[in-house]
Amino acid sequence: MMRSAINRILLATALILSSLVGAQAQEHAHEGEAHANHEGEAKATNGKFDVGGMIMHHIKDDHGWEFAHGVTLPLPVILYSKDRGLEVFSSSNLAHEATYNGYKNVHGKIHRVNEAGEVDHEAKVYNFSITKNVASLLLSAVILLLVFSAVSRGYAKNKGKAPSGIQSLLEPIILFVRDEIAKPSIGPKYTKYLPYLLTLFFFILVNNLLGLLPGAANLTGNITVTLVLAVITFLIVTFSGNKHYWLHILKPTGVPVALLPIMIPVEIVGVFMKPLSLMIRLFANITAGHIIILSLLGLIFMANNMGGMGTSVAISPVVLFFTLFLNLIELLVAFLQAFIFTLLTAMYIGSAVEDHHDADHGIGYEGTPSELG
Amino acid sequence: MDLLTPDLGLLFWQVVVFLGLFLILRAFAWKPITESLNERENNIQSALDLAEKTRLEMTALKADNEKLLAQARSEREAILRGAKETADKMMAETREKASAEGQRILEQARESMQNERLALVAQMKKEVVTLSLDIAEKVLRKELSDKASQEKLVTDLVSNSRLN
Numbered sequence: 001m002m003r004s005a006i007n008r009i010l011l012a013t014a015l016i017l018s019s020l021v022g023a024q025a026q027e028h029a030h031e032g033e034a035h036a037n038h039e040g041e042a043k044a045t046n047g048k049f050d051v052g053g054m055i056m057h058h059i060k061d062d063h064g065w066e067f068a069h070g071v072t073l074p075l076p077v078i079l080y081s082k083d084r085g086l087e088v089f090s091s092s093n094l095a096h097e098a099t100y101n102g103y104k105n106v107h108g109k110i111h112r113v114n115e116a117g118e119v120d121h122e123a124k125v126y127n128f129s130i131t132k133n134v135a136s137l138l139l140s141a142v143i144l145l146l147v148f149s150a151v152s153r154g155y156a157k158n159k160g161k162a163p164s165g166i167q168s169l170l171e172p173i174i175l176f177v178r179d180e181i182a183k184p185s186i187g188p189k190y191t192k193y194l195p196y197l198l199t200l201f202f203f204i205l206v207n208n209l210l211g212l213l214p215g216a217a218n219l220t221g222n223i224t225v226t227l228v229l230a231v232i233t234f235l236i237v238t239f240s241g242n243k244h245y246w247l248h249i250l251k252p253t254g255v256p257v258a259l260l261p262i263m264i265p266v267e268i269v270g271v272f273m274k275p276l277s278l279m280i281r282l283f284a285n286i287t288a289g290h291i292i293i294l295s296l297l298g299l300i301f302m303a304n305n306m307g308g309m310g311t312s313v314a315i316s317p318v319v320l321f322f323t324l325f326l327n328l329i330e331l332l333v334a335f336l337q338a339f340i341f342t343l344l345t346a347m348y349i350g351s352a353v354e355d356h357h358d359a360d361h362g363i364g365y366e367g368t369p370s371e372l373g
Numbered sequence: 374m375d376l377l378t379p380d381l382g383l384l385f386w387q388v389v390v391f392l393g394l395f396l397i398l399r400a401f402a403w404k405p406i407t408e409s410l411n412e413r414e415n416n417i418q419s420a421l422d423l424a425e426k427t428r429l430e431m432t433a434l435k436a437d438n439e440k441l442l443a444q445a446r447s448e449r450e451a452i453l454r455g456a457k458e459t460a461d462k463m464m465a466e467t468r469e470k471a472s473a474e475g476q477r478i479l480e481q482a483r484e485s486m487q488n489e490r491l492a493l494v495a496q497m498k499k500e501v502v503t504l505s506l507d508i509a510e511k512v513l514r515k516e517l518s519d520k521a522s523q524e525k526l527v528t529d530l531v532s533n534s535r536l537n
Contacts, residue, residue: 060376078382127382134386141394148402154408160416174406194407195399203391224379228387287376365429 021156028340048305059218059290061133062108063091067215075135079103079110080126091129117146133225136217140206148202177201177342185346189353196236200229201342208286208334212327221286222339223279230279233345241352274348278341285337289330296323411419 010159065073074092081087093100094110104113112123130138147166151174154167163171182190182197207220219225249267251260299319304312508530 056376061380127380128385129382130386131383133383133470134390137383137390141390144394145397148398148406148428152402152405155406160413171410175410178407178410191407195403198394198403199391199395199398204395222380222383223377224383225387227379228384228391232391 006027049298051295051302054298055291057295058294059221059287060108061131061217061222063094063105063131065130065132065135065215065217073135075132077103077132078109078128078130081112081130083123132217133219133222136207136210136219137225140203140210140219143206143210144202173201174198181339181343181346185343185350187350187354190215190346193236193240193349196232197342197346200233200345201338204229204282204335204341205338208338209331211286211290212330214335218287218290220282221290223283226279226283229282229341230275233278233348234272234275235353236345237348238271242351242355244355245352274344278344282337282341285333289326289333292324293323293330296326307364501534508534 063077064075067073072092072095074090074095077087077089077091077094079087087101088145089101094103094105097104097106099113099117102112102114103110104117104119106119110127110129112120112125114120119310147170150165151167151170154163154165158164158167162168177198178190178194179202182194184194204220207225210216211218211220223253249271252263252267255263296319300312300316303315508527512527512530
């Protein structure tokens with residue numbers, strides 16, 4: 001029964017998303033034009049729609065949260081520079097290439113400008129602004145806190161009883177992370193790492209799903225975000241590593257001595273490759289999904305550019321069908337990538353904390369036959 | 374804000390927000406949730422264990438009951454058998470006693486009959502003697518008057534008083 005409820009919710013979400021796709025396309029059409037004008041990124045001129053510009057604008061971070069053309073939520077810009085200290089002002093001051101307080105937004109980056117209006121590359125400005133991604137990050141944090149405080153209250157309320165409401169919706173997922181990811185990958189010491197794995201899983205999942213909403217930020221498809229997650233995983237793995245883990249890197253078992261000069265660098269590179277692959281996998285999957293959906297929708301406007309209104313209307317049904325299909329795939333990817341990131345993190349932690357008792361110690365190994373098997 | 378270069382501001386916020394989220398959720402969500410889940414699982418496990426234990430106890434109890442029942446049945450049989458034996462014995466004894474008593478009474482009756490007869494015979498003898506004496510006396514008296522009638526009288530008397 002629980003499964004069918006989840007299925008129904010997923011289906012409903014998918015349907016809502018796909019029905020909004022059309023609206024999203026409209027919105028981006030205008031956005032693209034707008035940026036063709038004031039960001040100078042677009043190569044297309046005389047009213048032609050710039051698909052590339054639209055896509056890049058969507059997947060990148062921005063000051064101000066543009067839900068639709070002309071509907072922009074101004075966000076705080078927070079700057080720190082040595083000479084001027086901390087400065088906070090609204091991002092609406094910098095809209096349309098305006099210069100405010102000696103600052104100018106060039107290609108989404110805030111630069112100091114001199115009196116002549118030229119960008120001053122010498123001045124070092126640290127930008128801690130609440131950008132679209134940071135706002136989305138805060139929103140997801142609030143969602144997670146609200147949802148899981150409700151779930152937690154559910155456990156306090158239904159003590160010794162069957163779960164109910166949102167608690168019973170999320171309990172299978174929590175149990176899945178615990179029983180299918182943490183326990184088999186890490187082993188008996190999993191309890192220490194379970195809070196991190198749960199936070200990681202739900203953080204990625206919620207942000208993946210938020211990213212699928214029209215006009216939303218592309219947070220988990222941002223390399224900075226995936227970098228932070230990967231670095232935290234790397235630090236946990238490195239600081240949890242027991243002597244077997246380090247010994248395995250310095251002297252891989254079962255490897256001939258002649259191969260050690262090759263194997264040791266490979267192992268050391270592997271230590272850094274693991275988090276690097278985590279970082280790139282999540283970033284690339286989510287960004288690619290967004291690019292594909294936007295490219296498909298862009299086809300309509302490219303048809304408009306080339307063949308006029310009639311062509312674009314003619315291909316719209318086909319494009320919408322594919323977009324719908326890809327949105328569903330992206331929904332799957334949202335869950336899948338959250339699962340993969342968490343699973344691989346758990347496996348890396350598992351490899352760092354496991355007690356080595358496998359049979360590859362060679363001839364001197366004294367163990368019972370069952371252990372050898 | 375390029376696609377592949379990490380951004381300092383977002384890096385800062387991501388670290389702060391994610392770590393904050395982790396710490397808050399760990400304290401206020403994951404800990405109570407996992408504890409409740411473990412507790413519930415332990416409860417279910419102990420309930421199952423208890424059910425299994427109870428089942429085994431019930432089986433043992435049933436076996437015990439059957440043993441007791443069988444014991445009771447055999448005891449009952451033994452008691453019944455004993456009672457029947459006692460009853461049989463008693464009946465036999467009673468019968469024996471009764472027949473002995475009957476015998477004794479019969480014997481007694483016979484004895485008293487014998488005595489009675491003897492007494493009767495003695496009485497009779499005594500009467501006969503008296504009668505004889507009377508007859509003798511009468512005869513003697515008649516003899517004195519008529520000889521023929523005396524003889525006839527004796528003969529008649531004798532024939533009338535045939536003994537035995």
